[in-house]
Amino acid sequence: MKRICLVASCLGALLLVPGIVRASPESLREKVVDAVARKFPDVPFANYVYGALAFSPDAKGQYDAMMEFPPFEGEIEKGRKLWETPFANGRTYADCLPGGGRQVAGNYPYFDDARQKVVTFEMALNDCRAANGEAPYKHADMGTMGLLTAYARTLSDGMKMHIRVDGEGAEKAFRAGERLFYQRRGQLNFSCATCHVDNVGNILRTEYLSMAPGQAVHWPAFRGGDYTLFTLQRRYSVCNQLVRSVPLEIGGEDYNNLEYFHSYLSNGLPLQASVFRK
Amino acid sequence: MRFTSILCATALPLCLALAGTARADSVPALSEEAAAVLQGAETRVSQAREQKALWTSTEAALHEAREAARKGDSAAVLKFAGQANDQAFLGMAQLHYPVTGH
Numbered sequence: 001m002k003r004i005c006l007v008a009s010c011l012g013a014l015l016l017v018p019g020i021v022r023a024s025p026e027s028l029r030e031k032v033v034d035a036v037a038r039k040f041p042d043v044p045f046a047n048y049v050y051g052a053l054a055f056s057p058d059a060k061g062q063y064d065a066m067m068e069f070p071p072f073e074g075e076i077e078k079g080r081k082l083w084e085t086p087f088a089n090g091r092t093y094a095d096c097l098p099g100g101g102r103q104v105a106g107n108y109p110y111f112d113d114a115r116q117k118v119v120t121f122e123m124a125l126n127d128c129r130a131a132n133g134e135a136p137y138k139h140a141d142m143g144t145m146g147l148l149t150a151y152a153r154t155l156s157d158g159m160k161m162h163i164r165v166d167g168e169g170a171e172k173a174f175r176a177g178e179r180l181f182y183q184r185r186g187q188l189n190f191s192c193a194t195c196h197v198d199n200v201g202n203i204l205r206t207e208y209l210s211m212a213p214g215q216a217v218h219w220p221a222f223r224g225g226d227y228t229l230f231t232l233q234r235r236y237s238v239c240n241q242l243v244r245s246v247p248l249e250i251g252g253e254d255y256n257n258l259e260y261f262h263s264y265l266s267n268g269l270p271l272q273a274s275v276f277r278k
Numbered sequence: 279m280r281f282t283s284i285l286c287a288t289a290l291p292l293c294l295a296l297a298g299t300a301r302a303d304s305v306p307a308l309s310e311e312a313a314a315v316l317q318g319a320e321t322r323v324s325q326a327r328e329q330k331a332l333w334t335s336t337e338a339a340l341h342e343a344r345e346a347a348r349k350g351d352s353a354a355v356l357k358f359a360g361q362a363n364d365q366a367f368l369g370m371a372q373l374h375y376p377v378t379g380h
Binding site: 179182183184185186187189191193194198241244245246248254 | 330334336337365372373375379
């Protein structure tokens with residue numbers, strides 16, 4: 001009896017050791033969403049897609065006015081031409097993706113068990129190019145990959161983000177992304193969570209800090225000023241620079257895992273690509 | 279007149295060559311200490327880069343140290359290479375900080 005109690009006590013103690021029992025992806029997501037909801041009970045969950053705009057009715061009004069006649073429509077049109085122009089063999093991107101590429105982007109990134117790595121939407125487009133004898137686009141090239149996704153992702157507007165974490169490999173990639181999200185980086189010693197979980201709604205550098213749930217659904221974005229096109233991973237790169245950390249590779253494993261985790265936090269929220277952001 | 283022309287034709291290149299030598303000689307050599315600290319910083323920054331733990335401020339400090347070395351400014355090399363070395367170390371140590379609360 002004493003031995004049974006001792007073993008049970010030891011097992012109980014193990015539960016208190018960090019890392020031994022981890023929150024499931026869904027409970028982690030719910031915890032982050034609840035943290036935002038407790039701090040801002042008047043902001044509906046659906047409005048998390050507006051990020052910092054959700055905290056300023058004036059900014060949201062300007063955004064709505066801008067989105068009636070977006071000044072970057074010409075760039076999206078360039079993306080449409082890239083999407084619709086057949087490859088040398090006559091096939092198109094629509095031939096590669098389920099549903100002709102419509103209502104699919106919310107399933108990306110996903111974990112490919114065969115390749116044992118995260119596959120982003122951009123990687124899927126490059127896979128399509130490779131399968132049809134075309135050279136891949138560089139992920140950091142906004143003039144090609146940026147414009148292509150600026151249009152291609154609009155075909156999934158309204159689709160709810162639906163990222164899955166099934167299996168050991170997916171769990172490992174998810175945890176790697178989670179660690180990167182919560183890890184302090186750069187001379188300023190911030191993690192992604194420092195701003196976008198712990199300080200949501202506070203003002204830094206004259207701007208409200210947006211909440212992490214809802215961030216991944218609205219890329220690429222055209223940023224204020226000269227409407228420069230940013231993919232999500234390009235934004236990661238800039239955020240890293242802002243905390244004085246040398247950015248990691250756009251399209252590399254680290255950012256792909258981060259996007260996997262980060263996108264999961266937005267599960268259930270509708271996608272809208274190619275929007276304006278300050 | 280002809281003698282004067284010959285004199286100028288030979289003297290001018292000689293003067294220019296001597297001026298060039300004088301300019302090269304005016305850049306002082308780095309002190310042994312500065313050279314060693316710079317070498318150490320190069321190694322430490324390279325390690326931080328490999329571990330994906332490099333700060334942009336570290337890169338900037340190393341750049342300043344290299345520029346100072348080109349000018350032979352040992353004091354500046356010591357200052358900036360020291361910063362680069364320290365920050366590269368901190369960047370790598372940061373990888374082992376506890377993650378922020380969640």
